[in-house]
Amino acid sequence: MEVVARIRDVSYWYPGAATPSLRSLDLELEPGLTLVVGGSGGGKSTLLRLLNGLVPQFHGGRISGSALVAGLDPMRTPIPRLAGRVGLVFQDVETQSVYGTVEREVAFGLENQAMGRSEMHDRVGEALAALSIEHLRARRLPTLSGGERQRVQLAAVLVMRPQLIALDEPTSQLDPEGSQAVLAACRQLAAGGRAVIVAEHRLESLLPAADRVLLVEFGRVGPAAREDLEIVAAKHRPGSFAAADTSWEMRGVVAGPAGPAGPAILEELSLAGAAGEVVALVGPNGSGKTTLLRTLAGLLPAIAGSVKRPPGRTAYLPQNPAALLYQPTVRAEVELTLSRTGAAGSSATSAPASEMLAAFGLTDLADRYPRDLSSGERQRAALAATLAGGPALVLLDEPTRGMDAAARRSLVAAVRWLTERGSAVVVATHDSGLAAELADRTIALGGAGAVEVQAAAAAPTEPTSVVESRGLPADETGAIREARR
Numbered sequence: 001m002e003v004v005a006r007i008r009d010v011s012y013w014y015p016g017a018a019t020p021s022l023r024s025l026d027l028e029l030e031p032g033l034t035l036v037v038g039g040s041g042g043g044k045s046t047l048l049r050l051l052n053g054l055v056p057q058f059h060g061g062r063i064s065g066s067a068l069v070a071g072l073d074p075m076r077t078p079i080p081r082l083a084g085r086v087g088l089v090f091q092d093v094e095t096q097s098v099y100g101t102v103e104r105e106v107a108f109g110l111e112n113q114a115m116g117r118s119e120m121h122d123r124v125g126e127a128l129a130a131l132s133i134e135h136l137r138a139r140r141l142p143t144l145s146g147g148e149r150q151r152v153q154l155a156a157v158l159v160m161r162p163q164l165i166a167l168d169e170p171t172s173q174l175d176p177e178g179s180q181a182v183l184a185a186c187r188q189l190a191a192g193g194r195a196v197i198v199a200e201h202r203l204e205s206l207l208p209a210a211d212r213v214l215l216v217e218f219g220r221v222g223p224a225a226r227e228d229l230e231i232v233a234a235k236h237r238p239g240s241f242a243a244a245d246t247s248w249e250m251r252g253v254v255a256g257p258a259g260p261a262g263p264a265i266l267e268e269l270s271l272a273g274a275a276g277e278v279v280a281l282v283g284p285n286g287s288g289k290t291t292l293l294r295t296l297a298g299l300l301p302a303i304a305g306s307v308k309r310p311p312g313r314t315a316y317l318p319q320n321p322a323a324l325l326y327q328p329t330v331r332a333e334v335e336l337t338l339s340r341t342g343a344a345g346s347s348a349t350s351a352p353a354s355e356m357l358a359a360f361g362l363t364d365l366a367d368r369y370p371r372d373l374s375s376g377e378r379q380r381a382a383l384a385a386t387l388a389g390g391p392a393l394v395l396l397d398e399p400t401r402g403m404d405a406a407a408r409r410s411l412v413a414a415v416r417w418l419t420e421r422g423s424a425v426v427v428a429t430h431d432s433g434l435a436a437e438l439a440d441r442t443i444a445l446g447g448a449g450a451v452e453v454q455a456a457a458a459a460p461t462e463p464t465s466v467v468e469s470r471g472l473p474a475d476e477t478g479a480i481r482e483a484r485r
Contacts, residue, residue: 005051005067006028006067007028008026010065011025011063013063014060021046022043033210034195034211035210037200037215040403048088048166048199049088057079069085083162086162088166089153092375099141102133109159127159131181133148146397151182172401174430175284177285178284186209201376246273246274247309248424249307253307254266254268255269255300269292271443274424276423279424280435281443283444283445287445293397310424314391314394315394315395317383325378331367337389341389357384360383375402376407379402379403379407394415395427396425396429399429
C-alpha cells in the first residue's frame, strides 16, 4: 500500500523548551483511519502540526530528522502549497476562521486556487452535505454553536480534497448526530484512499472504526496497547451540601446568539437551580446551550424575560479557553482571580493558587506562558483560573474539551469540592459520561424547549443577584481586546 507520510528520526523542541515535544519519531502513515491517543501535553497536536508544516515553519524552535508528507517536505515546503495536500482542523476552531459567513469560509481555499465559480459552488455544496450542514450555508459564523463551527472548519478542509487529513479533537464539541457525521466523513475519506489521522480523547465512536491506533506520550509515538485505551469512569458521589436554596433562575427568557438584534434560539425559557447543585445542559449543536450560559452569565442581554443570579461572583468558562488567558504565566492567571475576588489564602470556600494549580496538575506548568500550552493544558489552566476564589455560580461550556482521563478526574473533584461548599454549577456538555457522573439534574434543550430528563429538585424560590466574571469586562471580545494591548 502507498505510504502517504514517512517520518524518520524526527525530534522537535518548541522555542525555549528544555525537553523535546517529539522524540526520535519514526512513523509511516498509509491510507485509512489512524487514531492518536494519549494524555494532554504528550505531543499529539505537535505531531499533527508537523504533518502540515506548522511545526517548525510557523512555531519555530529546533528540529532534526527528515519527513515526506504527500510527496512534499513539510519542514521546507511553503505552508500554502502544503495546504492543498494536507488539511488540518485545529482544536480551537475559533482561531481558524477567515471569513464571516459559512459559504465564504468553506470556499476560501478554492478561491486561492482561482477555481471557477460554478465548480467552486458545487464543491462547497458537496463538502457541506458530507457533514449534514447544508442548512448553515448562508449563516454568519458568530451565530453558530461551537460544534457547528467545528463542522464548518472540517468542511473547509474537505473541500480541498487533500491526500491527508489531520483532525485535532474533532468531536470534542459535537452532539451525537454531529459526531456521527464526522465519523462517517472520516470513514468515507479513508475508504476512498485518503489518509485520515485523528487525535482524540473520546474514543467510544472512533475506536471501532480505526485501522490503527497510536499512543503519544512524552513525545514518543508507538502502537497503543489495550490497557492504554481503557477509560475507567469514577462513580458519582453526591456532595454533602444540601441543595435546597435556589441560587439562579431564568424566567420567561427569550435570547439569541447575537443578543436582541439577532434571531431567538431560547423561547420563553424558565429554569432554576439550587446552591450545591449541578445542572447539566445537553442537546444537539445549535440548541441553545451556549446561549443559555452566556445569558445566565450576563454576557448576552436577554430579548425578554428575567435572569437572576446569586450574590457573589459568577465564573464562566467559554468553549475557547484562550479567551480567558492573557497573563504571562499560569500562576499569574490564578492569582489574578484570587486578587480580584479578595480570596487571599485558604478558607472554607477558596483555595490558594498553589492548591488550585496542584488540583489540576499544573504545578510543573505554573511558570509557563498559557498560550504556549497544549489545548488540554490550556483548558486546565482556564479551569483553575475560573474556579479559584469559590464562585457562587459556575458556568462551564464543554469543560472536558481536549481533556485526558486524569484531567477529567481533576475537573470532577473540583466541581464536587465547590458544590459541597454551596456553589451552584451549570455545565453544557456533549460528554454523556460527565453528565451522568456529576449532574443532579439533566436538562435537554431542543425543539421541544427545555425538558428535564432526570428527577427534579425542590421547587425554587426567588434569589437576588450580583454578576462578576473574573473581574473582566462583560463583553468577551472586550476582554480579549484588552489582553492584546
